[in-house]
Amino acid sequence: MASSIAAALPLARRLLGRSVIMAYSITSDCINCGACEPECPNEAIREGADAYVVDAARCTECVGFNDKVACAAVCPTDACVADPKMKETEAQLIARAVALHPEKADLKAKAASGKFPSHLRN
Numbered sequence: 140m141a142s143s144i145a146a147a148l149p150l151a152r153r154l155l156g157r158s159v160i161m162a163y164s165i166t167s168d169c170i171n172c173g174a175c176e177p178e179c180p181n182e183a184i185r186e187g188a189d190a191y192v193v194d195a196a197r198c199t200e201c202v203g204f205n206d207k208v209a210c211a212a213v214c215p216t217d218a219c220v221a222d223p224k225m226k227e228t229e230a231q232l233i234a235r236a237v238a239l240h241p242e243k244a245d246l247k248a249k250a251a252s253g254k255f256p257s258h259l260r261n
């Protein structure tokens with residue numbers, strides 16, 4: 140089920156336009172392997188009671204850091220999926236990345252120039 144949702148998202152994004160983006164969340168398909176946690180550039184993932192969870196307030200879809208969604212790339216069960224309840228723009232995501240990492244001058248410069256890693260630009 141989770142994999143079918145993930146597979147449908149690229150098409151949904153093309154249809155809706157790139158202005159509609161969704162923060163990631165973790166489904167009940169999580170097997171608590173822990174592989175995703177160290178991959179997150181924003182420390183947005185932590186172990187929960189039954190499965191790992193994403194703090195949506197810290198998730199940038201890896202925008203600003205990677206040209207792929209790091210948690211989804213390593214998850215063996217396709218449990219890391221975009222959350223349709225969390226619709227945001229790429230501008231919001233890069234602004235969040237900068238706000239979360241005020242010490243990263245290089246990230247701030249990339250954000251200002253518009254030249255930053257984003258899986259939405261692949």
Ligand code: SF4
Nearest residue numbers: 179198199200201210
């Ligand atoms: S999409 Fe990226 S920023 Fe969001 S939880 Fe996954 S690894 Fe972290």
Ligand code: SF4
Nearest residue numbers: 169170172173175214
């Ligand atoms: S990589 Fe997937 S299965 Fe492993 S802890 Fe993260 S969400 Fe769960």
